[in-house]
């Protein structure tokens with residue numbers, strides 16, 4: 131690997147290396163999209179569909195798919211056999227779901243210990259969210275997950291070759307927001323933000 135394959139900044143370089151390790155493990159080439167659903171099994175995650183959930187009251191179901199639909203992207207809980215059950219919001223498209231599942235996978239691969247109770251906090255934009263892990267673990271899981279989905283060296287090459295953020299997002303099956311987030315944290319944004327060239 132070349133030093134130029136890693137982003138600037140100590141933290142992001144570490145995240146990138148962990149993400150590349152995950153991609154190696156999944157045997158996907160650097161420019162190929164990573165399918166988190168194929169990785170989930172190795173992380174001992176059981177992904178279930180929302181409709182498969184039993185024991186959820188009709189009012190809870192209506193709430194989760196109605197007024198609260200934007201407030202959650204996924205939920206996880208431990209199973210007695212040590213595996214973890216993950217439920218993904220069925221109304222979020224594949225791109226968002228990929229990022230949510232990837233974060234859950236990273237928590238497992240990075241060995242994060244879940245809090246006994248999830249903590250309800252407000253995010254930077256004042257939106258209420260619940261956290262199942264320490265704040266630094268949440269940041270690492272999301273950061274490594276995003277790097278795994280959109281590796282720095284491919285992102286840089288695609289941008290250099292004139293590909294747009296929508297095209298790159300479609301290629302890696304993620305949202306445009308996630309591509310832009312990766313561009314910002316790896317400092318590619320300044321040179322390649324939409325409208326620069």
Ligand SMILES: [Zn+2]
Nearest residue numbers: 233263268271
């Ligand atoms: Zn998390």
